[in-house]
Amino acid sequence: MHYPSYIALIPLLPLAGFLLLGLFGKKYFKKSSGIFATLLLLISAALSIYTAYRYFFIDGQINGIYHSAIPLKYTWLSFTKDLSIDMGILLDPASVMMLVVVTFVSLMVHVFSLWYMKGEERFSTYYSFLGLFTFSMLGLVMSSNIFQIYIFWELVGVSSYLLIGFYFDKPSAVAASKKAFIVTRFADLAFLIGILILGFQANTFDFGTLIQRLTDSQSTQFIDITSASFVGISLMTWALVLVFIGGAGKSAMFPLHIWLPDAMEGPTPVSALIHAATMVVAGVFLVARLFPVYYINQVSLHVVAYVGAFSALLAAIIACTQTDIKRVLAYSTMSQIGYMMFSLGVSGTVEHGLGYTASLFHLFTHAFFKSLLFLGAGAVIHFVHSNEMKDMGGLKKFMPVTHLVFLIACLAIAGIPPFSGFFSKEEILLAAYHSNKLIYGIALFTSGLTAFYMFRLYFSIFWNNKKVIQNHHSEGTMTMKLPLIILALCAVFAGFVPFGKYVTPDGVSSESSFHILFSIAPVALALTGILLAGWLYKNGGNKPERLASAIGGIYKTAYHKFYIDEIYLFITKKIIFNLVGRPAAWIDKNIIDGLMNGIATVTGGISSAIKGIQSGKVQGYAIYFFGGIAILTVIFLYWWN
């Protein structure tokens, strides 16, 4: 199986765009930077679709099993004969699928931004940052070893930081970008420790070798890592949980999710690309990448499952009460990623690999409908110049295309057949049903909530004709409608991809089984949610307020996001600042600085006392010199020996 080197072009083209636009954008590409970046990405997307075609249909499969291939590899740092950090490209079903998703969604966002960001002062900077992000994300999904993935992991964090803080003259955007960076960076510390434990114990960083050594219960590495323990928990569990914390930080899992809603301060297309479709699923991808190892260690797999399920439920409840449409979408993203996480958590490897497949399937469909939702929200925000739901209503008449695609996306995320979200969510529920009834219950309830809050959003924006919108400017140009329509088509049809045939934990194709009877409960719950949302929000009125006051306490808690931000602030401002920060500052100011100041004072005193010797008189110096020589002569002649 031979892959030519064009694969390396897929990430390198966006990188070239980043460098060219970043260095020369303001001077030479003032107007054309958008077109230029979009064309580069178009080539990149075409190449990745061709790669996927080659991989899945021509030469990826050997004897019915999809093997992972490493078309390019280059040893970067070699420590010993066996241990080295490489830079390579790894192709396997998951990474090839991610390649297509990332380049495709990124392309759509590039096209959409041509319209959305038009007339922006830092237009070319925006496109160069998008290029940097796309490059890093592609590098992340194609990484062949765990250290390389860490490098790109940090790079996507940086580009996310840059893009959230794109409007750097807004203090809230600056605060949000810092928050996102610090929270994810904090989680990445755990990730790094996990990598070091895994790398040290398995004596390799390469994914293939690592998985092979740590899943083989006869290998010395496996025996070492499972027999060694720290605080009563085996080192293997520690390493995997620490790696998962890194993934949870990037994927906004509870309790590290606090940065994601604030990250909505960035431009809306950025939210569609980074905080909905690609970067936030990096954690899911990471767990999926190391899935065979997680499967061996059931403790860490349970952590993944319960954190995922809890985050899904928590985010769905919060989403029902938020009024900023982008924040609703942010919490819905968190909820859906929770689905993907627990789906991995309940999965098996060989025979019962349904959860793994379902998780990546949901990642695939979610990327389309969630980026569609965000781009649609971007169009709405551009039209009404506000993020708040109360400023919207009755937009159905003014924005027919946006209305239609938004409806499709809402149906898809709510899991109504035959839209794409239905198929992936069904598989997740099925996987949960087979292995853990508690998680199945949570997931089922959450899917009802999902339908409710999505249609709350939909009805509040497009129906609910409570106020007359005055500005009658047009909906948008073709560059804005085209990506919406393409993504809507994907949101409708992506569910029909026979995903189980291509992406499974062991590379063997499996037929996705489909049970009509099983689907009744979630679909009925989703329909109930939709009807409830319609009843409450379609025609306005004060029904929602009455309901909110009826369940006062719960509503208020959910509206304040369960006070998690406040808890964080309490811990950092009150506890860490007072107990650690202030004593450290005191020690620094009084002891460390005092020591330095003391040394400086003593030196200053001595030198001012003896500076008179340096009189500037040459003959004085000559006398000292010859006097010294005379004294030395006397010493050497009479006292030495």
Next chain:
Amino acid sequence: MSQIPISQILFVSTALFFIGMYGLFTRRNMITMLMSIELILNSVNINFVVFNKYLYPDKLDGIFFTIFIIAIAAAEAAVAIAIIINLYRSHQSIDVEDAEEMKY
């Protein structure tokens, strides 16, 4: 031809050395100080030649040293006079007491 005793020659060179030393410490005129340094160097030259002649008559090392010192003295005089000329241009004086800016 009777030889002059070595002690007398050493007496001359020592006297020369201390005369130079005295001049160096007491004269304020830079040219005079330079001349005093030449005296000191020449007293050293005499020492070299004398010890070579009296202790190791079949060798030439001391004489070579003397030649080197003469060369160095010439170079040193050139540099010193250049410095003195520049000092005169900036201070209108060649008195060392007037050039004492480079103190603490």
